[in-house]
């Protein structure tokens with residue numbers, strides 16, 4: 698039953714996104730987010746998943762950058778370039794400027810739910826027409842990949 702539901706949702710997603718004139722319902726929430734009292738209200742720009750808050754620090758953690766690069770070469774390179782070219786998935790150049798770190802990590806660790814429910818992820822699916830597979834990446838590994846992405850975007 699759960700599966701059936703998922704399939705139905707996935708099948709309707711592309712259609713709904715492309716044809717619905719409605720704006721995403723989340724917009725009202727994001728306005729309230731300046732107050733910490735509503736921290737429990739999901740921030741749509743952070744995506745959906747286990748990652749609620751990421752603290753970034755400068756300079757980069759070079760150990761993480763290196764681990765992230767290794768994971769990238771093993772599990773992501775087949776579909777993602779480091780420049781802005783789309784192959785199967787979008788190129789990663791400037792992704793850390795386009796997206797919140799939490800969104801990126803939720804996309805990596807919780808891709809099925811993101812593709813079914815997050816409006817931004819659904820736009821990408823509509824563009825790429827391929828579902829990114831769940832690669833069983835841990836939150837810690839996703840953090841390493843994020844650090845590697847920051848390096849790729851020119852941070853030191």
Ligand code: HEC
Nearest residue numbers: 772773776785786787804805821822825827828829832842
């Ligand atoms: C089989 C191809 C494939 C592999 C392998 C893959 N991805 Fe993806 N990825 C996609 C596609 C396609 C999308 C666009 C969303 C969709 O259509 O599912 C995407 C989207 C993304 C996005 C959002 C991009 C943006 O511009 O906002 C991130 C982040 C991401 N992938 C991270 C990863 C990471 C990290 C790995 C490796 C652990 C990985 N992906 C492996 C296909 C892949």
